Amino acid sequence: MQPYRIADMHCDTIVHHMVYRKDPACLRKNDGHLDLERLKAAGSLVQCFALFIPSGENSLKERKGLSPYDFFQAAYARYLGELEENKDIVRRARNLAEVMENDAQGLLSAVLTIEDGMLLDGKLERVDEIYEKGVRLVTLTWNTENSLGYPNLPDAPDTERGLKPFGFEAVERMNELGVIVDVSHLSDAGFYDVARACKKPFVASHSNARAVYGAPRNLTDDMLRRLADCGGMTGLNFASYFLSEEKVSTASALLTHAKHIVNVAGEDALGFGSDFDGISCALEFGGCEGFGAILGLFEKHFTPRQMEKLTHKNFLRILEACCFA
Numbered sequence: 001m002q003p004y005r006i007a008d009m010h011c012d013t014i015v016h017h018m019v020y021r022k023d024p025a026c027l028r029k030n031d032g033h034l035d036l037e038r039l040k041a042a043g044s045l046v047q048c049f050a051l052f053i054p055s056g057e058n059s060l061k062e063r064k065g066l067s068p069y070d071f072f073q074a075a076y077a078r079y080l081g082e083l084e085e086n087k088d089i090v091r092r093a094r095n096l097a098e099v100m101e102n103d104a105q106g107l108l109s110a111v112l113t114i115e116d117g118m119l120l121d122g123k124l125e126r127v128d129e130i131y132e133k134g135v136r137l138v139t140l141t142w143n144t145e146n147s148l149g150y151p152n153l154p155d156a157p158d159t160e161r162g163l164k165p166f167g168f169e170a171v172e173r174m175n176e177l178g179v180i181v182d183v184s185h186l187s188d189a190g191f192y193d194v195a196r197a198c199k200k201p202f203v204a205s206h207s208n209a210r211a212v213y214g215a216p217r218n219l220t221d222d223m224l225r226r227l228a229d230c231g232g233m234t235g236l237n238f239a240s241y242f243l244s245e246e247k248v249s250t251a252s253a254l255l256t257h258a259k260h261i262v263n264v265a266g267e268d269a270l271g272f273g274s275d276f277d278g279i280s281c282a283l284e285f286g287g288c289e290g291f292g293a294i295l296g297l298f299e300k301h302f303t304p305r306q307m308e309k310l311t312h313k314n315f316l317r318i319l320e321a322c323c324f325a
């Protein structure tokens with residue numbers, strides 16, 4: 001086994017199996033990108049599990065006719081059921097102390113996150129509600145406009161429309177409570193609004209470098225520097241369509257982005273946000289079992305200290321800075 005523990009800021013595994021595959025509970029072992037048995041074997045320390053709220057064209061069907069808020073409740077119930085079923089392997093973590101406690105007992109830590117703040121629907125009390133439920137990171141938007149702000153659409157970055165007034169209020173409340181603000185999918189204007197307004201380090205949980213590959217979902221060098229200035233980080237996204245023109249996602253393409261991000265923003269600004277079970281391309285390294293191959297290549301290009309940081313310590317630092325309870 002490779003020697004580094006792993007923290008991964010983003011996967012869509014829960015909703016992928018619940019909605020798109022219609023599988024019964026299967027977090028322990030499945031044939032998708034990620035399951036608990038393979039995570040544990042790969043050396044995982046923390047896995048963030050996103051409750052992704054489908055929006056856009058087929059959303060009502062994908063949400064089984066439920067509102068975003070009701071869909072979140074259904075996905076949350078599924079998540080709790082998976083944790084209960086697999087409590088011999090995984091336990092929830094809401095802060096750094098819980099991660100360390102779980103690890104001391106040989107347990108993998110699950111950090112609960114939400115992809116698409118649309119379920120907040122302009123209601124500030126819902127930030128408190130999701131916090132109470134254990135959510136510790138919110139991706140403010142996905143690919144559609146919501147009550148918080150505007151997304152970075154696949155065809156062009158939106159440089160005009162950023163956070164809405166409720167977006168600013170929600171960011172402030174997230175800072176007060178201890179919920180990490182995530183700008184992946186947010187418009188460029190929204191990124192800069194968060195950089196100005198956010199009082200804690202923030203993250204792009206699953207975004208790469210736009211200078212390496214010009215997808216609007218990736219971050220410009222200026223954005224990477226701003227993120228680092230705020231004490232934040234970005235998580236490498238494993239989707240081929242955010243890495244290069246190649247149809248297959250490769251460890252060497254990930255390395256190219258990783259080296260660029262470290263050169264531009266420093267070694268404290270990089271981590272992983274695989275997007276497992278949320279991406280549709282071929283993966284040269286397979287699913288989460290492929291962390292070994294990826295890190296085997298990274299080790300040839302980064303120092304042991306840099307490897308410790310990018311594999312997990314940078315995310316633990318963010319967790320400590322943002323999530324105090």
Ligand SMILES: [Zn+2]
Nearest residue numbers: 115185206278
């Ligand atoms: Zn995403």
